[in-house]
Amino acid sequence: MIQEDTIKQIKESIDIVEVINDFITLKKSGSSYKALSPFSSEKTPSFFVSPSKQIFKCFSTGKGGDAIEFLMLIDGLTYVESLKYLANKYGIEITEYSSENFSDSNKSIKESLYIILNKSVSYYKECLKSDEGKKIAFSYLKERGFNEDVVGLFEIGFSQDKWDGVYLFLKDSGFEKKNMLDAGLIIKNKNKIYDRFRNRIIFPIHNISGKVIAFGARVLSDLPNQPKYINSPESILYKKSDVLYGMYQSKNFIRQTDKCYIVEGYTDVISLHQKEINNVVASSGTSLTVNQIKLIKRYTNNITILFDGDEAGLKASMRGIDMILESDSNVRVILFPKGEDPDSYSRKMNSSTFKDYLSKNEIDFITFKIDLLYRFSKNDPLKKVDTIRDILISISKIPDTLKRSVYIKETSMKLEMEEDVLISELNKILLNDKNFDSKIEKNQFKNINKKLISVQNAIDLQEKECMRILVSYGTSSEINYNGIDRNSFIKYFINEIEDIQFTNLNHIQIIKCFKEEIKNNNVIDVSYFLNHDDKELKQEVIDLLSSKYELSENWKKKYKISTIEEKEILQKASLNSILRLKFRLIQKMIENNIKLLNKKELSNKKEKEIITDHQKLKKIEMEIANELGNVTSK
Secondary structure, X not given: OOOHHHHHHHHHHOOHHHHHOOOOXXXXXXXXXXXXXXXXXXXXXXXXXXXXXXXXXXXOOOOEEOHHHHHHHHHOOOHHHHHHHHHHHOOOOOOOOOHHHOOOOOOOHHHHHHHHHHHHHXXXXXXXXXXXXXXXXHHHHHHOOOOHHXXXXXXXXXXXXXXXXHHHHHHHOOOOHHHHHHOOOEEXXXXXXXXXXXXXXXEEEEOOOOOEEEEEEEEOOOOOOOOOEEEOOOOOOOOHHHOOEOHHHHHHHHHHHOOEEEEOOHHHHHHHHHOOOOOEEEOOOOOOOHHHHHHHHOOOOEEEEEEOOOHHHHHHOHHHHHHHHHOOOXXXXXXXXXXXXXXXXXXXXXXHHHHHHHHHOEEEHHHHHHHHHHHHHOOOHHHHHHHHHHHHHHHHOOOOHHHHHHHHHHHHHHHOOOHHHHHHHHHHHHHOOHHHHHHHHHHHHHOOOOOOOOHHHHHHHHHHHHHHHHHHHHOOOOOEEOOEEHHHHHHHHHHHOOOOOOOOHHHHHHHHHHHHHHHOOOOOOHHHHHOOOOHHHHHHHHHXXXXXXXXXXXXXXXXXXXXXXXXXXXXXXXXXXXHHHHHHHHHHHHHXXXXXXXXXXXXXXXXXXXXXXXXXXXXXXXXXXXXXOOOOXX
């Protein structure tokens, strides 16, 4: 286990904006930061980060927490793995587990796999430095133009021509056979154990936080019936459709350039890095998937696909373009000469010339698709009709109406067809699209059948508002307005709500925490709740501390409109919030009395008691209303 003082040091070093910015692109919004949610597909940012509170909140999914919670959600890390990641990021030394602790009884399966894969990377890298590695593997890498820096960046290694090289190494290091099998490093066949990768260049595949989760391996021998590339099997860590090769090495460059190049294979990525084009990832020989596109969209909305000249492969790649369009991203295409791919073509020119080629040959998807499909349809009128319909289907995938309109106009000009005809055909496609129909129905549903807020709803909302004020200012070190310090505020607030019976169990527990800690003269801050064992309580506090909206700085800076902040009138704001809750609770009691009075079997004595109680409640209601400045019926 990691020592408590080390955990404390890690947590004190965290800058949540800095941590999250490694995974998604945050933009300043007032005192907070916002981004498109990495957990869902959306057009309007609903993901907010508060640097002052060191928390994030995703309003589209309800997820929230601190930097550690974010790492656990975004990359599937365990709590300990998240701490190790942060320790490494902030240069904090922690004690690593020794080899005798590698069994599943001491760790989660995932953590065991991370450790064994990391150990394997070291082994393959050392094999590359061996005499055999230098002679066979490193000479091959040099021929491809890869220097030592780029080999080190991607942690490229070599598997020797042995049946049990990595197996014996890991066995001697104390790892169990089961873990080796789960990690895909060895194969068991008829009670025989042998290495999966033999006599191959090893390309480690990293997740977004830099941990190795699998391997790709290229053959070096000329033996027949040997596949050129083999990959690790899918595991609890590795889902091929969720991973992009090179994303860990390229993510910051993608954010900086606001563009991502997509290539096919490992060597394409490495060759482009060698040419100082660092914003590039590979789909690793598979068709692009929805999850891979979502991963790119964390960093940019601009995607350029690099195709080689293989026509059969080009037609098969059309689906990938449609999926990018459907994600509301901007897609462009670069086509290399026949027989060339990004790896081979980049090696024929220097960095500056290759960059210039990419810049001059980048075209929008409409131009690309028209040119490509016309090449296949040639002079066949029926095939041309199919070509036009195919292009319109791609345009129909674009969620943005304005973008669709621009592309229709562009298509009309390039195909020399009436725009109205294309629009008519596009509308037919959209009407036949079940997903499109469901989106329309969903949006229409949102705008109708809005229910009126009942008294109980109002009570629940006002109770939450009271708790927001208590948690926001009761955990803030900045509170000291008009002579009110944090402890004085908490005591005042708790005293004012003493006669209120809260209904939300989390709210009751929060109040209890404040009472107990203030009684023991302890200070409660945000971390007190973020580190709480009760997950529901922790989530409730995050919800209370999170807000999509805040007053714009332009009110004062641009429009010269002065506003009073809540913290400047904290005592009055707190009292008003508590009074509003009491007002709603009184209204509910009055409502209940009216229901009782309408009962036929009510005795005269009971009726008088209810009427007397009702009159008292109405009087209290009027008093609170007058204090709040409300108008209510007598």
